[in-house]
Amino acid sequence: MxxxxxxxxxxxxxxxxxxxxxxxxxxxxxxxxxxxxxxxxxxxxxxxxxxxxxASGERTSHALVKRFMSNTKQQKPTLTGQRFKTRKRDEKEKFEPSLFRDAIVQGLEEAGDDLEAASRFLDVSSSKLDYRRYADTLFDILVAGGMLAPGGSLLDDGDKTKVTRTSVCLFSAEEDLEAIRRFAQVICKLLRRYKYLEKCLEEEFKKLLMYLKGFTESEQNKLAMFTAVLLGGGHLPASVLGSLFTDSNIKEGLSAAFSAKLFRSWIVEKDMHSVTIALKRSNMDKRLPELFPANKRDIEHLTAYFTEAGLPELASFLRAQQSLGTRMEMQKELQEKLQEGTPVKEVMLFLREEMKKNEISEARAAVLIWTSVMSCVEWNKKEELVTEQAIKHLKQYAPLFAAFTSQPQSELALLLKVQEYCYDNIHFMKTFQKIIVLFYKADILSEETILKWHSSAHAAKGKTVFLDQTKKFVEWLQNAEEESDSEED
Incomplete structure (x- = not known):
């Protein structure tokens, strides 16, 4: 200082x-x-x-001087327009499918006709190439030999110095199911190793089936067989067939022709039962008629088309589906008539007309009547009261049941349906025996049918309970039959 x-x-x-x-x-x-x-x-x-x-002699404070000095300091210049370096993890990689294509095509061409070498190349290249990002390009190459443009044509860069197509693909394979199976193993090995490609393959096939018009007939045949092999192996869901329901493919008949080739190979790979299960799981079983134009969806045309294509099993399946739909409509209309209180005679006439028109057997009609009669009532939840309610309700429809149980097959079908219903509805477990007695007295069920059911023709559902319930009644029937036989002698 x-x-x-x-x-x-x-x-x-x-x-x-x-x-x-x-x-x-x-x-x-x-x-x-x-x-x-x-x-x-x-x-x-x-x-x-x-x-x-x-001049007053007062001391100026050190704080005043310090504040004054701080206010008079020269301001430092600030930087403007500086660039911040982007972190590596935030940098976005360019989307370059053409470079990916060039690498895959080159490797497959080097492998040549050796599919094992092609599989090894695809496995090794996964560490260098981004399969997850370029999955659609990868499957385009394996199916068509190059990148596909919208519509199904192959993209060409115009650079003649580069090889943009490969012969190691589905469309270059022989038009033979065994050759298609061998090529499919390349895809299957890839899917087993990289599970995330399964969803990508599903999306690829949805696209390919929409591009049928852009492929030749031979390529369509190979694609149909290839799809069947993958469906049979469980590598594709049947829901991919939904892409066949495009208007352009349906109008030109491509969907129907493709499906015939596909189902023929699919049944060879598995069996008709497995095919129907897969179709039902994906809700495709009811949409098969939509593969044809609107004016060709009647059951006669469908069955004739697939029978001629060498698919009688599929024709039978479609006929059964048609019959099932008809029966459901018939049951719905029958239930409405019963709820409206339509006289029994009018109901009989309606049923006979429907049976004749739709070729429905008497046994199926008897089962439909039972389902409709039992579904038009709100049943009591108490077990001791539901029996009385059921007997009273069934008595008024006894003539209707009797009119459609004139054959032993119809009687047995009705009896088995009653057993199934009482087992599925626990409140009716103790009602079964009384329903059987009612139907016997009303001449709906004969004693021969009841005895046959009790001895061997019963269903597995609740058989112990129901056989025990009807034991005394069956013994009475047997004794009555023996007495009648002795009287005749």
Whole structure:
């Protein structure tokens, strides 16, 4: 700290020595050493001026000086327009399917006709090439030999120095099911190794089936067999067939022709039962008629088409599906008539007309009547009350049941349906025996049918309970039959 004395100079004169008294001498503590005027900076000169102007003798605080100095500091320049370096994890890789295609095509061409070498190349290349990102390009190459444009045509860069197509693909394979199976193993190995490609393959086939018009007939045949092999192996769901229901493919007959080739190979790979199960799981079984134009969806045309194509099993399946749909409509209409209280005679006439028109057997009609009669009532939840309610309800429809149980097959079908219903509805477990007795007394069920059911023709559902319930009644029937036989003798 520098002590500074401020006093009047000796040569200072205010007009006379006696008129101007000397200035009082004060001592100030300054945080800055005073130097000769030429060497002082502008801020420090300002401080000195403040100190000189303080004539009252009061000490200027150190905080005031510090604040003044901070306000007079020169501002540092700020940087503008600087660039921040993007982190590596935030950098987006360019989407370049053509480079991916070139790498895959080159590797497959080097493998040639050796499918094992092609599989090894695809397995090794997964560490260098992004299969997850370019899955659609990968499957385009394996199926068509190159990248597909919308519509099914192959993309061409126009660069003749590059090889953009490969002969190691499905469309270059022989049009033979065994050859298609061998090529399918390349895809299957890839799917087993990289599970995430399964969904990508599903999306690829949805696209391919829409592009049928862009493929040749031979390519369509190979694609149909290839699809059947993958469906049979469980590598594709049957829901991919939904792409066949496009208007353009249906109008030109491509969907029907493709499906015939596909089903023929699919049944060879598995069997008709497995095919129908797969179709039902994907809700495709009811949509098969939609593969044809609207004016060709009748059951006669469908069965004739598939029978001629060498698919009698599929024709039978379609006929059964048609019959099932007809029966459901018939049951719905029958139930409405019963709820409206339509007289039994009118109901009989309606059923006979429907049976004749739709070729429905009497046994199926008897089962339909039972289902409709039992579904048009809200049953009591108490077991002790539901029996009385059921017997009372069934009595009024006894003539209807009797009219459609004129054959032993119809009686047995009805009896088995009653057994199934009482087993599935627990409140009816103890009602079964009384229903059988009612039907026997109303001449709906004969004693021969009841005895046959009890001895061997019963279903497995609840057989122990129901056989025990009807044991005394069956014994009574047997004794009555023996007595009648002895009387005749």
């Amino acid at each position: 520098v002590q500074t004395n401020i006093s009047s100079p000796s040569n200072f004169n205010c007009g006379g020595e006696d008129t101007c008294p000397p200035l009082p001498q004060h001592t100030y503590s300054s945080p800055f050493p005073l130097q000769a005027p030429p060497l002082l900076s502008a801020p420090r000169l300002a401080v000195q001026a403040v100190l000189k102007r303080t």
